[in-house]
Amino acid sequence: MSNExxxxxxxxxxxxxxxxxxxxxxxxxxxxxxxxxEIEKVQEIIRMKTIKKLPRxxxxxxxxxxxxxxxxxxxxxxxxFGLPDLAYDEFTRIVVVTHDNKLVGMVVDDVSRVIxxxxxxxxxxxxxxxxxxxxxxxxxxxxxxxxxxxxxxDYLIYSLDELGHTDNIQ
Numbered sequence: 001m002s003n004e005x006x007x008x009x010x011x012x013x014x015x016x017x018x019x020x021x022x023x024x025x026x027x028x029x030x031x032x033x034x035x036x037x038e039i040e041k042v043q044e045i046i047r048m049k050t051i052k053k054l055p056r057x058x059x060x061x062x063x064x065x066x067x068x069x070x071x072x073x074x075x076x077x078x079x080x081f082g083l084p085d086l087a088y089d090e091f092t093r094i095v096v097v098t099h100d101n102k103l104v105g106m107v108v109d110d111v112s113r114v115i116x117x118x119x120x121x122x123x124x125x126x127x128x129x130x131x132x133x134x135x136x137x138x139x140x141x142x143x144x145x146x147x148x149x150x151x152x153x154d155y156l157i158y159s160l161d162e163l164g165h166t167d168n169i170q
Contacts, residue, residue, distance in 0.1 A: 022116040025141065027148055028095060028108040030077045035108075036117075036141055036148040043096040043103060045111050048088045062107060067096065074105040075157060099157050106156070115148075117141045122150065 025036040026045075051063040051074050060079040064071050074094065078086060091110040096103055121142050138150040 021119050023119060023122070024114055025117050025148065025150065026095070026114050027112045028093070029110040029112060030081055030108055031083045034112070034146065034148050036115075036150045037095070037097070037153065038150075039114055041097050041153055043098050046094050046096060046105075048092045048094060048107070065094075065105065067103065067105070070103055072096070072103040072105050074107060076107045077156075078107070078109070080156070097153060097157075099153060104157055115143075117143070117148075 024039040026039050026042055027034050027036050029035070046067070049065050049067075051065050053063040054061060057063075060075055060077075062074045062076045062079070064073055078084070086109065088107075093108055093111045094105040095108055095111065096105050098104075122139050123142065138152040141148040141150055
C-alpha cells in the first residue's frame with residue numbers, strides 16, 4: 001500500500017472530527033439584524049399563510065393557523081423585538097419549530113441560508129446586555145465579516161415578563 005492510501009483515511013477521520021465541532025444554524029432576518037437558530041430545532045419553513053387573530057392574546061401572538069390539520073400559534077418576531085409592523089411580502093416566512101413537543105410558528109422578515117458555524121466561533125452573551133435581553137440571546141456567532149445573534153428558543157417564544165411573572169426574574 002502506498003503512503004497516499006494510508007494518509008487518506010486519516011484525512012477523512014480528521015474531516016469528520018472537524019465537522020462534528022460545528023453547528024448548523026438557520027439564519028433569518030428581523031428588521032436590520034440577522035439571527036440564528038440551531039437547525040435541529042426547526043421543523044420546517046413555510047410561506048405566509050392566513051393567520052386567524054385571537055382575542056386578548058399578548059401583542060406578539062399574531063394568532064393561529066392551520067398547518068396540515070394542526071392548529072399552531074403564530075408569534076410575530078417584529079412585535080416580540082419591539083419593531084414596527086411591516087407589510088408581508090414574498091420574502092416573509094414562518095419558521096415552524098418544535099417547542100415542548102408542540103409546533104409553534106414564528107414570522108420572520110426573511111430566511112437567508114443555513115450555515116455551518118465552528119463551535120469556537122460562538123461566544124456567550126456580551127457583558128453589556130440587560131438581563132431581559134440576555135434571556136433572549138443564547139450567544140453570538142462571529143463569522144469572517146458578520147455577527148449573527150443566536151437566539152434562545154424558550155425565551156423567544158415566551159418570556160416571564162410577557163406572561164406577567166416579572167417578580168421571578170433574577
